[in-house]
Every structure is written in C-alpha cells, then in structure tokens.
Amino acid sequence: xxxxxxxxxxxxxxxxxAVEVVHVEQFNLAxxxxxxxxxxxxxxxxxxxNLVAGIVPADSGTVRIDGVEMTALxxxxxxxxxxxxxxxxxxxxxxxxxxxxxxxVLLGMGFGPRGADRARxxxxxxxxxxxxxxxxxxxxLSTGQQQRVAVARALAHRPALVLADEPTGNLDRRHxxxxxxxxxxxxREHGAALLLVSHDxxxxxxxxxxxxxxxxNRAAREGGA
Amino acid sequence: xxxWLIIRRSLRQHALSTLVSVGSIALAAGLMMCVWxxxxxxxxxxxxxxxxxxxxxxxRGSKLQLVLNAIFHLEASPGNLSAADYEAIKRHPxxxxxxxxxxxxxxxxxxxxxxxxxxxxxxxxxxxxxAVQPGGRLFTDGEREAVVGSFAARRLGLKPGDxxxxxxxxxxxxxxxxxxxxxxxxxxxxxxxxADRVLWIPLSGVQTMSGHDPRAATDVSAVLIxxxxxxxxxxxDMMYNRQGNRLTLAFPVGTIIxxxxxxxxxxxxxxxxxxxxxxxxxxGSVLASSYGSLSARRRDLAILRxxxxxxxxxxxxxxxxxxxxxxxxxxxxxxxxxxxxxGVAEVIRAQTGVVLPVAVWHPVLALxxxxxxxxxxxxxxxxxxxxxxxxxxxxxxxxx
Numbered sequence: 001x002x003x004x005x006x007x008x009x010x011x012x013x014x015x016x017x018a019v020e021v022v023h024v025e026q027f028n029l030a031x032x033x034x035x036x037x038x039x040x041x042x043x044x045x046x047x048x049x050n051l052v053a054g055i056v057p058a059d060s061g062t063v064r065i066d067g068v069e070m071t072a073l074x075x076x077x078x079x080x081x082x083x084x085x086x087x088x089x090x091x092x093x094x095x096x097x098x099x100x101x102x103x104x105v106l107l108g109m110g111f112g113p114r115g116a117d118r119a120r121x122x123x124x125x126x127x128x129x130x131x132x133x134x135x136x137x138x139x140x141l142s143t144g145q146q147q148r149v150a151v152a153r154a155l156a157h158r159p160a161l162v163l164a165d166e167p168t169g170n171l172d173r174r175h176x177x178x179x180x181x182x183x184x185x186x187x188r189e190h191g192a193a194l195l196l197v198s199h200d201x202x203x204x205x206x207x208x209x210x211x212x213x214x215x216x217n218r219a220a221r222e223g224g225a
Numbered sequence: 226x227x228x229w230l231i232i233r234r235s236l237r238q239h240a241l242s243t244l245v246s247v248g249s250i251a252l253a254a255g256l257m258m259c260v261w262x263x264x265x266x267x268x269x270x271x272x273x274x275x276x277x278x279x280x281x282x283x284x285r286g287s288k289l290q291l292v293l294n295a296i297f298h299l300e301a302s303p304g305n306l307s308a309a310d311y312e313a314i315k316r317h318p319x320x321x322x323x324x325x326x327x328x329x330x331x332x333x334x335x336x337x338x339x340x341x342x343x344x345x346x347x348x349x350x351x352x353x354x355x356a357v358q359p360g361g362r363l364f365t366d367g368e369r370e371a372v373v374g375s376f377a378a379r380r381l382g383l384k385p386g387d388x389x390x391x392x393x394x395x396x397x398x399x400x401x402x403x404x405x406x407x408x409x410x411x412x413x414x415x416x417x418x419x420a421d422r423v424l425w426i427p428l429s430g431v432q433t434m435s436g437h438d439p440r441a442a443t444d445v446s447a448v449l450i451x452x453x454x455x456x457x458x459x460x461x462d463m464m465y466n467r468q469g470n471r472l473t474l475a476f477p478v479g480t481i482i483x484x485x486x487x488x489x490x491x492x493x494x495x496x497x498x499x500x501x502x503x504x505x506x507x508x509g510s511v512l513a514s515s516y517g518s519l520s521a522r523r524r525d526l527a528i529l530r531x532x533x534x535x536x537x538x539x540x541x542x543x544x545x546x547x548x549x550x551x552x553x554x555x556x557x558x559x560x561x562x563x564x565x566x567x568g569v570a571e572v573i574r575a576q577t578g579v580v581l582p583v584a585v586w587h588p589v590l591a592l593x594x595x596x597x598x599x600x601x602x603x604x605x606x607x608x609x610x611x612x613x614x615x616x617x618x619x620x621x622x623x624x625x
Contacts, residue, residue: 047618055531056618076535083533094528094621098238103230110227111533153532 001031001193002052002161007061007071008219009051021047023218024061027211031066031160034184034194036204039213045197048217049163052195053086054078066160083111087154087192089183091166093146095138101125101149102134108153117156124152128182144175148182155186162187164196168203180206228538231529232545235518242514243550246507250554250597253507255561257500257593262562263569264493265589266581268486272479274579276418276449277347278324280458280476282306282314282465283447288475289485295326295447296478297419297577298336301395302328303473305444310472314448319457322347325445327431330391330403335377337391337424339431342366347451349416361385361411366427371407376421376578378412385409389424393436404435419578504600507554512604515547519608526612527620540613547605548598555594562590 004027010018021044029035039045050056052063054070057078063070066085070078082088087108095104105121125131128148130141138146147167154162164183168176180203187194196203197213204210236243276296283291284304293300315323324347327339345355345363357363357372364370373383383389387409393401407426415421432442452458458476465474475481519526526539563583570581 050618053531055621076537079530079533079535082531086533088531090531090621094524094531096234096525096528098234098525099230103234106230107227107529108532110230111529111535111538116227116230157533 001033001066002027002029002195003062003064004028004052005062005064007048007051007063008059009047009056010059020219022051024048024216025218027216029161029193029195032188032191032193033209034187034196034207035209035211036207037195037197037211037213037216038199038201038204039197039217040199043213044217044219045213046165048213049088049165049195049197052161053088053163054082079111083157084113085160087157087159087162089150089154089162089164089167091169093138093150093170095146095149095153097138100135100137101130101141104138104149105153105156108156112157114157121152121156124156125149127186128152143170144179147171147175147179151179151183151186155190155192158190159192161193161195164194166198166200167196168198168200173202176200176203228541228545231542232549235522235525235542235546236549239514239518239521242517246511246514246550247553247557249503249507249510250551250601251557251561253500253504254555254558254594254597255565256503257497257596258558258562258590259565259569260493260496260500261589261593262566262585262587263581264496265587266585267573267579268483270579270581271486271577272482274418274482275478276420277349277451278449278478279452279455280450280461280474280478281447282310282323282450282472282474285471285473288473288481291447291473291475292478292481293485294328295449295475297579298328298338298423299419299577302446305441305446306448306472308443308445311445311448314450317461319453319460320450321453322449322451324449325428326447326449327428327444328395328446329431329437330393330434331395331397332377332389332391332424333381334397335381335422335424336395337371337426337431339426339428341428344425344449345372347449349418349420353416355416355420356414357411358414361409364410364425364427367429368427369405369407369430370410370426372411372413372425373409374413374421374423374425374578375415376574377424378409381424383409383412385411391426391434393434405430417578417580422578504597507597508600508604510604511547511550511601512607514550515543515605515608518546519543519611523615523620526615527617530615530617531621536613539615540609543609543612544602544605547601547609550605551598551601554601555597558594558597559590 004024007024009022010020013019037045051058058071068081070081102121105125106116110116128151130148168179171179198204281291281295286303290300290303294302311325314320324344330337342363348354364372388406390406391403393403461474462476465472529539574580
C-alpha cells in the first residue's frame with residue numbers, strides 16, 4: 001500500500017546552507033494495516049507525512065501509494081492523488097472555520113474523482129456521533145467534537161491511506177483514547193491503512209506496528225532534523 | 226459545486242467588506258451608466274424637441290437664446306418683432322405655418338405665453354397634436370381665458386374653472402401682480418415637451434396686459450415657423466441672418482440645440498472623469514477586500530490544498546470571489562442607475578418639461594457593468610496569484 005524508498009528532504013537555512021530533515025531508506029505499510037511512528041517534536045515527522053501526502057516534493061527517493069509513484073508525479077498529479085487516495089488528520093484539526101461541519105466533510109470529498117456526496121457525508125458524521133451538529137460551525141463544537149469532524153473529513157472520500165499527525169495532541173487523556181479508538185475503528189471499517197505519528201506512549205501502546213522515527217530517519221540520527 | 230461553496234462561504238465570512246465592495250461597484254457602475262445615459266438621452270431628446278417647428282424668427286440676437294426662449298420656454302426673449310415682421314413671414318411663400326408668441330408674464334414661476342389658437346393644431350411630434358383633457362376646452366381668442374400645460378397645472382393645482390392673475394416678468398415677484406383675471410378653460414394632455422410647463426393665453430392677452438408698454442401692443446416675442454420644404458430654411462437664413470440686420474432666424478432648431486451640447490461637452494467630460502475615478506476607487510476597494518480576505522484566509526486555502534485542491538482551484542476561488550463581488554455590484558448598479566437616472570430625469574422635466582425616456586436600451590447598459598466585472602477580476606488577480614503561490618506546508622505549521 002505504502003512503500004517509501006530512499007526518501008530525502010532538505011530545507012535551506014537562512015545562512016544559505018541546507019539541512020536534511022528526512023532521510024528514510026525504507027518503510028512499508030500494508031493495505032488496510034495500522035502503523036505508528038514514535039518521535040519527538042521537531043524530529044521531522046510532519047515533513048515525512050507531508051512528503052507522503054505529496055504536499056511538499058521530495059529531493060530524491062520514491063513514495064509509492066497503492067501502486068502509484070507519488071514522487072514521480074508533477075504537483076497537480078500529487079494533488080489529484082492526495083484528493084483520491086489520502087486522508088489527512090492534523091494535530092490542530094485544521095477545520096475550515098467559516099464552513100459548517102457538513103461542509104467541512106463535503107470539502108474533504110470535493111476535490112476527489114467522486115466529488116462531494118452529501119448523503120455519505122451525513123452518514124459519516126452520524127457514524128462519528130455528530131449527526132445532530134451538521135449545520136454547526138467548528139467554533140461551536142468542543143475540541144473532541146472537532147477531532148471527530150476531522151476524522152470524518154479524512155475518510156469521506158474513501159482514501160486508501162489515512163495519515164494522522166499527532167491526532168490526539170490537543171485532547172485530554174480520556175478524549176484522546178476515544179479519538180484514537182474512533183480513528184482506528186473507522187479506518188478498519190473503510191479498509192484504509194493508517195499511518196499515525198505521535199510522541200504519546202499511551203497512544204503508541206495501542207498499535208502493534210510501532211517504529212521509532214529517530215531510528216527510521218537517518219537525517220535525525222545524523223543530527224540534521 | 227465545491228468551488229461555489231468555497232466562494233459563497235468566504236464572501237459570507239467577510240460579509241462587511243463584501244458589502245462595502247459590492248456597494249462601491251454598484252455606485253461606480255450606476256454612476257457610469259447614469260452619466261452616459263443622461264448625456265446621450267438628453268442630447269437625443271433635446272435636439273429632437275422642436276414642438277413641431279422648423280425655425281424660429283425673433284429679434285436680432287443669439288439663435289440659441291431665441292430657441293431656448295421660444296421652444297423651451299427658458300431664457301429671456303432677445304427682443305420683440307413688429308406686427309409687420311410677423312405678417313411678412315406669415316405671407317412668405319416658403320412658410321406653411323407661422324405662429325406668433327408673446328412672453329413676459331408668469332404665474333408663480335411658470336411662464337404665461339400668449340399665442341393664437343392655431344398653435345394647438347400643430348403636430349408637436351409627427352402624428353400628435355395638442356389635445357385638451359376631458360372636461361376642458363381651448364381658450365377663445367380675445368378672451369381672458371387660459372389653457373394650462375399638464376405639468377404646470379399639476380404643480381400649480383389648476384383645473385378648469387379656476388381663475389388666476391398673472392405676475393409681470395419671467396421670474397416670480399409677488400409684488401408684480403397684474404390686475405387681469407384669467408379663467409382656466411382646459412388642461413392640455415401631457416406631451417412630454419416644454420409646452421407642458423406653460424400657461425397658454427390668447428396673444429392679445431400678453432400684448433395688452435396692464436402695465437405692458439402700449440407702444441408694443443401689437444409686437445410679438447417670436448414667430449414659430451413650419452416650412453413647406455426644409456431647403457427653404459437656408460433661403461430664409463440668407464435673407465434674415467446675412468442680408469438683413471434687424472431679425473434673427475434660428476434654423477434648424479435641432480442643430481442649434483446640438484451646438485449648446487457642444488458648448489457644454491467639457492461638463493460631460495468632467496462627469497465621465499468623476500465616474501471613471503469612482504470606478505478606479507471601486508476596483509481598489511475590491512483589491513483591498515480580496516487582499517484582506519486572502520490574509521485572513523491563508524490558512525483556509527492551505528487546508529484546502531492539503532485536502533487535494535489544486536493551485537488553480539484556490540486561484541479560481543479567489544478570482545471567483547472578485548467576480549461575484551463584481552457581478553453583485555453590477556446588478557445592484559442597475560438599481561443605482563435607475564434611481565439616479567429617474568432623479569435626474571425628474572429634475573430635467575421640472576426645469577424644461579422635456580422627458581428623458583427611462584425604458585431605453587443603450588450598449589453602455591451592458592458595457593459598464595461588464596467593465597466593472599472586468600475591473601474586479603483585475604483587482605482580484607494579484608490576491609489570486611498569491612493564493613496560487615501559497616506555500617502549503619509552511620502555512621499549515623505547526624509541525625512535529
């Protein structure tokens with residue numbers, strides 16, 4: 001499902017030099033499988049997810065998603081692949097504050113090949129327990145409810161891969177456990193692979209496949225990130 | 226659908242700046258349409274207004290003053306003609322109709338014009354003659370009777386059977402009351418010409434009004450002329466204006482009014498310049514609004530990109546916002562135009578009796594709103610390019 005090979009990404013420093021942030025030689029994730037990466041803040045985890053999602057281009061190496069080599073695609077192609085095959089759950093949820101709960105989920109589907117499907121969006125929101133909040137705006141929801149909207153949005157377009165970047169970082173212990181359970185359940189129900197990054201041991205304990213990002217990322221080992 | 230959803234929500238999210246931008250676009254579009262339409266319609270209507278006459282004969286002086294006085298009932302008369310001059314032009318073989326008029330009195334600012342009953346038989350536009358509204362009749366020549374134009378009657382509150390005393394002069398002076406009492410015999414049906422603002426009485430009434438110079442009791446202020454053939458006007462022009470030096474023939478009436486418009490063309494240009502400046506300010510307003518909206522929405526646009534929106538989608542969303550603002554402003558601009566145009570038309574009607582048509586089409590009614598939409602698109606272009614170039618990952622920070 002997800003194959004990463006020799007992936008490298010450097011950023012330019014203000015002084016003109018380059019700093020390598022990500023250097024992952026090999027990482028695989030099977031279709032429908034959950035996996036977690038353990039890593040501290042600033043270790044390059046978000047950059048890795050952004051590389052996998054095609055939001056930032058790689059310097060070298062390959063990312064293959066569902067048989068398609070993301071890194072070989074031009075930006076528009078990466079956008080299209082992301083809209084079709086990847087769901088992204090952000091640490092800060094990144095809900096669109098000017099849009100209702102339902103519209104947030106509809107926009108999660110709107111750029112994919114199937115387009116926005118109101119019935120499916122409603123169904124997903126009911127699944128995450130927000131069927132009664134369709135016309136509410138994010139600011140009218142609790143943090144936990146916002147997280148559930150983010151989960152519904154990430155899965156709305158039936159992605160093959162869900163990326164979750166510290167998805168419970170803004171939640172208390174009880175809500176974090178509930179959110180994590182929900183993410184895993186919904187991914188399982190939809191047959192989506194889940195790649196989660198976190199530094200929270202309680203979260204990581206829920207996963208069978210947990211890799212230490214510091215070990216995986218050569219750049220971190222060599223002091224780049 | 227997705228693009229429209231993004232545009233609609235963004236406009237609502239920034240409702241105040243959207244409203245201000247739409248308002249400024251509406252004002253600019255409405256002002257441009259109004260300036261242009263008033264200019265073209267006033268030119269068309271005024272140059273076509275001759276109340277059915279080809280030429281005006283009057284005392285030596287300005288042709289324009291003569292036309293404004295005799296046809297539009299504005300301005301003072303340049304002087305009088307003798308009865309002999311009137312008889313001479315009346316008998317001229319090139320003249321089909323010669324109608325004398327005499328001016329010099331008013332009723333609360335509305336002109337009283339003396340004329341002969343034949344005036345009312347003239348077609349003021351082809352196929353239309355003056356008509357008296359039901360319940361009235363024309364005045365009887367030699368009697369102290371009056372027929373009142375529809376606009377003047379409404380403003381003065383006159384109806385058949387009412388009486389009034391004229392005031393001396395063309396401008397209202399309450400102390401200059403004449404002793405004669407006139408009875409209204411009829412109200413003219415509206416003609417949408419300057420005749421609607423006039424109180425018509427027999428010619429002799431003005432000529433012999435108490436206080437008027439008895440030596441001018443047979444003089445007339447001007448003679449309105451219908452020619453048997455238009456070419457005859459050039460012959461009369463030669464006779465009165467070049468060979469003679471006592472009288473002036475204003476011919477053709479429309480051309481003389483067109484000269485007036487040429488003289489005040491600079492005013493049109495000033496108005497057009499003001500409208501253009503308003504359009505520029507409105508465009509700046511859209512640019513500022515789009516720019517402000519973009520600053521507030523950078524994160525939203527980055528989120529949309531992270532959800533799979535392409536660069537061209539966010540570019541289109543920002544540009545689409547500007548287009549929608551322009552479109553709404555253009556539509557609202559029609560309302561502004563109609564209100565402004567109706568107001569200006571009413572002022573012109575009150576001052577001259579000439580009615581500018583409201584339901585009239587001109588390409589500027591499409592070009593001005595479309596031009597404003599185009600300017601809005603131009604104003605939205607810079608923010609749209611910035612949205613296109615938005616760095617997604619940096620904007621979505623924090624990172625872990």
